[in-house]
Amino acid sequence: MKKKALYIAYAVSICLAIGFLSSFATQSSVNDWFTTLNKPSFNPPNWLFAPVWTVLYIMMGVAAGIVWAKGFYHLWVQTALYHFGFQLLLNAAWSIVFFGLKEPLLALFVIITLLIVLAITIKWFKVVSKPAAWLLVPYLLWVCFATVLNYKLWELN
Structure with a gap:
């Protein structure tokens, strides 16, 4: 149990750090x-984004920690965490492209890619741990909403 808590703590810290670093672009x-x-x-409203993302990053970290605790030597765990890391990088890239570069159209392509990789991540998390997969569903729903919002912001501007 201590090992699992340690993996969760590490994963939550990594997710929050990525969120914190990408917030500089925002x-x-x-x-x-x-x-x-x-x-x-x-x-x-703008004030809603920080608390929502904080909760989502914590849930993402808990999910990743649960998967990681299953044993990184296992191919399915490696595959799940590889996809998780890739989607986390896309998540950060979106903030940089949308807010840092001020390129809503390019950001739309990034977030659509994020959505696809996130769906694949959830599929792999489900293979390793169903509770971990379910922890990513709110994040998936938020990214779906953010994709529509990104599209509308591009369309209106």
Whole structure:
């Protein structure tokens, strides 16, 4: 049990660190460039994003820690965590492309790729641990919403 908690703690720390680092790109333009964009009626208030992402990063880390604790020597665990790492990098890349580079169309391609890799990640997590896979479902739903929002922001601007 201690080993599992340690893996979860490491994975949560990694996810929160990635979220924290990618927030630098977000903060660079959320209060200037982003405020000038035409937004759809369903655009959430800016204050909502940080708490939602914090909860999602924690859930992602718990899920990854559960999978990791199953034994990294196992091919299915390696495959699941490989996909997890790839989607985590795409997640960070989206913030850099959308907010840092201010390129909503390119960011749309990144987030669609993220959505595909995340779905594959969930599939592999399910092979290793069904509870871990379920922990990623809220994240998948949020990324689906963010994809639609990204599309509308590109379309309106």
